[in-house]
Amino acid sequence: MSLSFEVDSRSGKARRGRLVAPHATIETPVFMPVGTVASVKGVPQDILEELGAQIILGNTYHLYLRPGVSTVRKLGGLHGFMSWPRAILTDSGGFQVFSLNELRKVNEEGVTFRSHLDGSSHFFSPESAMEAQIGLGADIIMAFDECTEYPADQARMRASMEMTARWAARSKKYFEEHKNEVPWGGDVASAEIGHGGTDALVRPAEPSSTAQASLRSPGRTRASVPPHMDQTQSLFGIVQGGMDRALRKESAERTIEIGFPGYAIGGLSVGEPRELTREIVESTLERLPNDKPRYLMGVGTPEEIVEYANLGVDMMDCVLPTRAARHGLLFTSEGKVSIKQARYAQDAGPLDPNCGCRVCQRYSRAYLRHLYASNEVLAQVLNTIHNLSFYLDTMRRVRHSI
């Protein structure tokens, strides 16, 4: 078994647990920073480690287009490619295919779409999305689903939900047949021995001089070698059903019937009112097994992630902390700070007096404001480090309160 999940304590509906993945043990509830194209924008991996991130997200759609799955596979999967030794989760590409591409054709087979990079034509199906995610080698991968648009009428929500269920079965079938192809450890036997690959780390008897030197270097990332060499990836199912509680219930039942080690709630935060999001989350959680991790995709604000964790969600991801940071919108214990504002121009105080991150420990608001106003790259770097620290600290506090 490649994924174990233990609930250690409860408080109301909230659960505190441990998700043991091949590359890391993740304390839940967890917030997963998004590293879209194998980089959490602007933040080097060692800082991510320092912030305590145990699992980050990669986007299959983007990586499939650039640099391409075969390149990542050759470099030892995402872990080797981006030198991230902890856990990674990839989405299936389904969401971006729907959200980033206006010209797309959906049928039972899959989705034909055009690359947003160069307009070239591509096709995603449950099978190809599994193939891509196996090649990328994340610890946890997602079934290929259809993210139902919002709003949608009953018939549309049903049809979409049912296709997602059929696609989930196809995803699982392909995954079970091909999961041994994941480029971890022995599977890259024929790959180049090199800095980022795994061979040099798995077979110390024949390391290149580079790898030897690297093994001696402090801080060298033991990338791509999971602690337990017999582990494989885990595939999560995704519950859809739009904003209809009955459809959500049915989707949950059908997904559970196929059987996955974890379940996600997709198709939310697509423009619906927040009260509706909460309603659907709450009722859907009741349909999901208690002993498996529950992953709410694509949410949320600092308040929302606390709220959903308290409802019993175990995993969440969102671009908000990273994207807001790039726009100078910073989350603090005293509320949101729009650092570009003139009021901060001579503010010598820290961004957040209650934050222990390296940004708040060292730099003043005035300096952060100056960097942002000057369009300096360091603005994006420091703002993102702080926002991620805030989110990760928020989750840490939630865990401690359970």
Add this chain to the structure above:
Amino acid sequence: MSLSFEVDSRSGKARRGRLVAPHATIETPVFMPVGTVASVKGVPQDILEELGAQIILGNTYHLYLRPGVSTVRKLGGLHGFMSWPRAILTDSGGFQVFSLNELRKVNEEGVTFRSHLDGSSHFFSPESAMEAQIGLGADIIMAFDECTEYPADQARMRASMEMTARWAARSKKYFEEHKNEVPWGGDVASAEIGHGGTDALVRPAEPSSTAQASLRSPGRTRASVPPHMDQTQSLFGIVQGGMDRALRKESAERTIEIGFPGYAIGGLSVGEPRELTREIVESTLERLPNDKPRYLMGVGTPEEIVEYANLGVDMMDCVLPTRAARHGLLFTSEGKVSIKQARYAQDAGPLDPNCGCRVCQRYSRAYLRHLYASNEVLAQVLNTIHNLSFYLDTMRRVRHSI
């Protein structure tokens, strides 16, 4: 005395020395990374410290325009503002006023120019350039000079050189009369007690709760408090004279006659052939005192900085490592690498197998190439860290060879 310079050993014309500035002891020859608007683009200050940078450069022209000298002064000078506890050198603004502004009017008084940011009209003179640099509070500041254009005829080079000499005298006069206004230590008694200011650090009896918490925090930067509280800034003179050796000789003599603790050679790397640069550097160095630091401004490539250090230059600065990094041009022990090239797309090896920097120790060429091709911010961050590491390591090796 605020600056002491000792030559510890020699090898040919090269000298290995120690420059004791208020905020750091700098081993020479030294390469100074350029932090234009109070940031070495993309590189956080703690990484600069880790790379071993003892002194960095700030550009007065840019900082004067944004965020403005009074803001920086209020935050404790550049050291407090950008949380850099080691040494800083500022240029006078003269070069950018000439190079960035086509519409400018020069007369004996100074230079009228328009801000490249918003077109507003400004005036720089020796006096105002000193006032600005005192407010910014760098350890070493530069006389306000005229960077002679290239090419220029004899009459023009002479006139320009002579005005620089007159401006040097005015710079020194103003500096001597006002250097006590530097915002270090006790001089910000009336400034806000805060995170970035110095009061909280100088007067621990009345720290804000923020400052107290900060003093307890690991890694807290003791910014803006120089080791020796009675120290002030040092003003360096600049030798001009275009490409004429006799004019350079005369400029050196006149600058020495005014008397400065250090001397710079300006007005080179302005388009002249490299052999001419070397000629002028070599002959000008012979005119400068051996017991004072000699600063060659605005150079150069990794080969050039070694070459000039071996001629007897003690200090250099250049935007090349940082600017080239942003264009994916990386300096390595095996030559220049243009990381965007397709040949690196699956190259698992490190950027430079002989480099000990965090980038080469962790990431593959394939990953760096992907980041650059994807226009990721991390590309700029990592590329810059490597190039600076390469330059600083190069200088370190030169020092060890002397």
